[in-house]
Amino acid sequence: MRVxxxxxxxxxxxxxxxxxxxxxxxxxxxxxxxVLDETPGADRHDAVRKAVAACPAAAIRLARQ
Incomplete structure (x- = not known):
């Protein structure tokens, strides 16, 4: 995952x-x-997804590496 x-x-x-x-x-x-970590480990994927969902401007997205 890449942020x-x-x-x-x-x-x-x-x-x-x-x-x-x-x-x-x-x-x-x-x-x-x-972004402090553009390629977070699997243990942080849930937190990244929460941040993406919380962003009111849709300024954060995820991509596969």
């Missing part, structure tokens, strides 16, 4: 960080999503 973000879509809500703080952060300057 892909579209910064131009991100509204800075921070719901991804709440859902998976070990995988996502936000830039201090504008709140845009920052």
């Amino acid at each position: 892909i973000t579209e910064e131009d879509k991100c509204c800075g809500s921070g719901l991804c960080v709440i859902a998976a703080p070990e995988l996502f952060d936000q830039r201090d300057s504008d709140g845009v999503v920052v």
Whole structure:
């Protein structure tokens, strides 16, 4: 699994960080999503899926590696 973000879509809500703080952060300057681990291990896939589902701007998506 690979995590892909579209910064131009991100509204800075921070719901991804709440859902998976070990995988996502936000830039201090504008709140845009920052991916901390683009290829998380299988033990984190559920957390990534929760973050994707929580994103109100659909700025995060998953791709197969």
